[in-house]
Amino acid sequence: MSAKTTKSAKKRNRIRACYKDYLKTLAEEEKDRYLRETVPLAGIINTSDGDVEVLARARAYDAEHGTDFFSLAVDFTIYCLACHRVDCIC
Numbered sequence: 199m200s201a202k203t204t205k206s207a208k209k210r211n212r213i214r215a216c217y218k219d220y221l222k223t224l225a226e227e228e229k230d231r232y233l234r235e236t237v238p239l240a241g242i243i244n245t246s247d248g249d250v251e252v253l254a255r256a257r258a259y260d261a262e263h264g265t266d267f268f269s270l271a272v273d274f275t276i277y278c279l280a281c282h283r284v285d286c287i288c
Contacts, residue, residue, distance in 0.1 A: 210248055212274070213243055215279070217240075220277060220282065256268040
């Protein structure tokens, strides 16, 4: 198997990992509010097979429901696990 095939076969789950890390940074009250506001996104993230599927399903959900979960999902692709910020300057 070539390196290209191996890399393309691997599913990236950065969104799921960053989402979970972000939740750890919130105070309990903030976390509860955020989870209530993003229930559909959490469902999409937890039931998708990798980042590409998360983004596709979030975009489809937004189109159907007039939400903006796609943008939130994109934010998690550029979320920094080191400093817990989007677009960090570490």
